[in-house]
Amino acid sequence: MGRSSTLLDLTLVLLQILTPGALFFQNDPVDCLVTNWSEWSQPRAFGMVERHRKVLRPTENGGVHCPRLSEIVPIREHPTVNQTAKHFAQAFVSNRRQMTYTASGGRASMRILPRDLLIIIDSSGSVSPSEYEQSKQAMAEVVKLICGDIGPSFQDNRVAAIHYSDFVYEDFAFNKSFLVEEVVNNIYKITKHSGSTCTGDAFNYARVVMLQPEKGMRPNSQSIKDVLILTDGYSNCGSKVRIASERLKRVANVYALAIGMWQKQRFEIESYTSKPTADHLFSLKYFSDIPTFLDGLRLYSNDVYCVPFFGHQF
Incomplete structure (x- = not known):
């Protein structure tokens, strides 16, 4: 009691x-x-x-x-080439983004993942042959600088590429080039097909054809999906770019390097990059700025700390 x-x-x-x-x-x-x-x-x-x-x-x-x-506030001052290079290194070359995954015990955790990076190059008639060569040089250098190796391992980045004008042309898939030297060489081999600017068609092809397991893309638990487009202007043919980009952004992060586009032309390209826009959209006034941009990108990439893949972010 x-x-x-x-x-x-x-x-x-x-x-x-x-x-x-x-x-x-x-x-x-x-x-x-x-x-x-x-x-x-x-x-x-x-x-x-x-x-x-x-x-x-x-x-x-x-x-x-x-x-x-x-x-985020719009201003009338365009960034300098050096500022764009520094920001690109911090926002794109870096790999500090985390992805959520579920461990075998059912516990959710966070880790750094490698990339499945799809490069899209605008090959329309407004881009001259020499400017097109500069575009390919820019993409080849970006591939060499991003955090992590390129290869077949589950911890390696993978790269694929397409280019477009009136039509979309597949250059190489994620499972075709597993060494950085191969990827760079294949980028330089991309031919030019002049014509209109069917950006929406390129986005649809990226989503429906390229970002698929049969092209070497890995499950979401194993890689981050990035799309980087280099373009110089408006879409003027094919699928509606806003609809195509919204669908693409559901499965990948969409970045853009816009060259030769001015303030009044910014709205379309802002609409098809992922949010926040300031970290996904980069611009240069002229194709002739690319060499200076790449010099700055190499310099600032030296200051980027690459987090080990599958490790926890600090």
């Missing part, structure tokens, strides 16, 4: 402690607390700057919700 009475007393004490408003349990609203805004970034893409702030204390118990944590 005494033991039952003791257990009852302990139960009542525990209930008191866990009751809202009790001494050891607080239910008061807690408002979100954030840092001050960071400084505005250097100009990016066609001319936009951004700033950020971080959460110091999250909202609890119905307190005031956190305000916006980032702002």
Whole structure:
């Protein structure tokens, strides 16, 4: 009888402690607390700057919700070639993005994954033969600089390429070139087919044909899917680019290097890159800027820390 009475007393004490408003349990609203805004970034893409702030204390118990944590503002100042190279190194060459995966025990975790990178090159008539050669040089250099090796291993990056004008031409699939030297050589072998700019058709081909297991693309748990398009203008034929790009963005991250496109031409290309736009869209005013861009890209890529694949981000 005494033991039952003791257990009852302990139960009542525990209930008191866990009751809202009790001494050891607080239910008061807690408002979100954030840092001050960071400084505005250097100009990016066609001319936009951004700033950020971080959460110091999250909202609890119905307190005031956190305000916006980032702002992107368009400006009229186009980034310099050097600024574009630095940003490209930080946003594209780097591999600090994480993917969620489920371990064998059913526990969700995060890890760094290699890339399945599809390169798309605009081959339309507005790009001269010499400019086309510069485009291929830019893509070949990017392949050499991105974090991680290219190869058949599950920890290696894989690269594929297509080019387009009136039609879409498949150059090589993910399972055709497993060494960086092979990939670079195959990029330089890409021929030019002048014509109109059917960008929507290229996006549909990328999604339906190239980003498939039979082309060597791996499951989502094994790689990050990236698409990088180099283009100089509007789409003017074929499938509607906005519809095609929205479908493509559901299965891949879409980046763009726009060359020779001006402020008033920015809206279409902004619409088909992934969000946030400032980290997926890069622009140069002229094809003649490519050598300077590549020099800066090599320099700033030396400062990029490549996280080991399948390791946890710091």
